[in-house]
Amino acid sequence: xxxxxxxxxxxDEMTARMRALETILVEKGLIDPAAxxxxxxxxxxxxxxxxxxxxxxxxxxxxxFADWLRSDASAAIASMGFVGRQGEHMVAVFNTPTVxxxxxxxxxxxxxxxVLGLPPAWYKATAYRARAVRxxxxxxxxxxVTLHPEVQIQVWDSTAEVRxxxxxxxxxxxxxxxxxxxxxxVSRDSMIGCGLARSPEVA
Amino acid sequence: xxxxQDLGGRHGFGPVLPEDEGTRFHAEWEKRVLGVTLAAGALGxxxxxxxxxxRESLPPAxxxxxxxxxxxxxxxxxxxxxxxxxxxxxxxxxHADAPGHRQHRRLMADAVxxxxxxxxxxxxxxxxxxxxxxxxxxxxxxxxxxxxxxxxYARGGAGVVxxxxxxxxxxxxxxHFEGENPKPLYTVRFAAADLYxxxxxxxxxxxxxxxxxxxxxx
Numbered sequence: 051x052x053x054x055x056x057x058x059x060x061x062d063e064m065t066a067r068m069r070a071l072e073t074i075l076v077e078k079g080l081i082d083p084a085a086x087x088x089x090x091x092x093x094x095x096x097x098x099x100x101x102x103x104x105x106x107x108x109x110x111x112x113x114x115f116a117d118w119l120r121s122d123a124s125a126a127i128a129s130m131g132f133v134g135r136q137g138e139h140m141v142a143v144f145n146t147p148t149v150x151x152x153x154x155x156x157x158x159x160x161x162x163x164x165v166l167g168l169p170p171a172w173y174k175a176t177a178y179r180a181r182a183v184r185x186x187x188x189x190x191x192x193x194x195v196t197l198h199p200e201v202q203i204q205v206w207d208s209t210a211e212v213r214x215x216x217x218x219x220x221x222x223x224x225x226x227x228x229x230x231x232x233x234x235x236v237s238r239d240s241m242i243g244c245g246l247a248r249s250p251e252v253a
Numbered sequence: 254x255x256x257x258q259d260l261g262g263r264h265g266f267g268p269v270l271p272e273d274e275g276t277r278f279h280a281e282w283e284k285r286v287l288g289v290t291l292a293a294g295a296l297g298x299x300x301x302x303x304x305x306x307x308r309e310s311l312p313p314a315x316x317x318x319x320x321x322x323x324x325x326x327x328x329x330x331x332x333x334x335x336x337x338x339x340x341x342x343x344x345x346x347x348h349a350d351a352p353g354h355r356q357h358r359r360l361m362a363d364a365v366x367x368x369x370x371x372x373x374x375x376x377x378x379x380x381x382x383x384x385x386x387x388x389x390x391x392x393x394x395x396x397x398x399x400x401x402x403x404x405x406y407a408r409g410g411a412g413v414v415x416x417x418x419x420x421x422x423x424x425x426x427x428x429h430f431e432g433e434n435p436k437p438l439y440t441v442r443f444a445a446a447d448l449y450x451x452x453x454x455x456x457x458x459x460x461x462x463x464x465x466x467x468x469x470x471x
Binding site: 080084085154171174185 | 267271274292293317320322347355356366371406421438440448463
């Protein structure tokens with residue numbers, strides 16, 4: 051009894067509040083706890099940024115696929131099996147030596163779940179949402195990224211149901227790598243525009 | 254609404270804190286918020302625009318000081334109360350006083366994969382778009398007290414249409430259960446100086462997705 055009480059005291063406010071709501075909904079027959087577990091399992095372990103990295107690696111190695119991404123990213127990405135909630139209307143934006151793309155949702159947390167999984171905490175937090183549309187170079191510096199001063203920065207604010215995936219530039223010295231090895235160079239942040247693809251010697 | 258969610262271009266929020274891509278959650282309760290929010294969404298009492306409006310309708314001080322899953326949880330409670338599925342008394346006691354109304358809509362575990370894979374496309378049949386790629390447009394001084402997806406920093410700005418997406422569900426009405434009311438959706442690109450003035454980064458453009466009622470010809 052003592053241990054039980056002690057444990058209960060350690061529950062923080064949000065833990066208790068969430069537990070109460072879930073209990074109520076289960077008692078009401080409105081949610082199935084196993085379905086909740088399955089949703090969590092999907093986004094904790096199955097759907098994540100390795101999906102997007104596979105898309106990028108294919109775009110780097112398959113020019114026809116890259117063209118398809120440019121003209122109809124939803125269909126091109128769906129052809130790899132990455133479909134569903136928060137990825138219904140996809141647009142791929144390609145970095146070049148003179149253009150860098152960066153994605154934000156200033157109004158909430160819109161993010162391409164089927165290719166990148168759940169958004170990271172910083173993507174949903176106030177600082178990124180406030181600053182990405184105004185001072186992206188300063189934001190990039192906080193990710194350790196410095197672009198040439200003449201590079202044009204295109205920021206995409208996801209204000210509708212269109213979801214954006216950045217295709218980073220392919221690093222030099224990667225001609226001999228296959229798609230799987232290339233995908234390992236593609237970080238999540240590079241597909242948001244807050245990073246660059248890694249060079250093979252650093253990866 | 255001119256609420257706490259409309260953060261673009263504002264000053265004083267401090268540094269961005271990068272995080273390892275392996276970090277998915279910061280506490281167990283966050284996982285349950287995600288799962289229960291999506292499972293409760295399947296009951297069909299609200300749509301995605303209404304859920305966004307529930308979050309932005311939290312008191313500004315609460316919104317700005319809460320973590321994102323804490324915002325989700327508070328909004329979920331509000332949505333369920335508004336839908337008549339849960340009472341404030343039940344939230345206080347932590348137990349149900351009456352059975353749910355939409356038990357027949359309960360999302361079961363074996364349906365989760367299909368439901369998540371199906372998603373909820375927002376494109377609809379609707380009006381023929383008035384604007385074309387390359388057109389110069391200006392965002393209207395559109396600031397309803399209810400939900401809108403026109404961010405404040407882009408209000409009154411002149412830009413160029415760079416994509417025409419066709420009619421999509423219009424959030425300004427859908428969030429308030431006043432109909433999907435599909436309107437043509439565009440991507441509009443602005444030079445930063447046209448949003449923030451002469452001190453703006455000259456290498457920066459910002460694009461938003463804007464529904465036709467937000468726009469006029471420039």
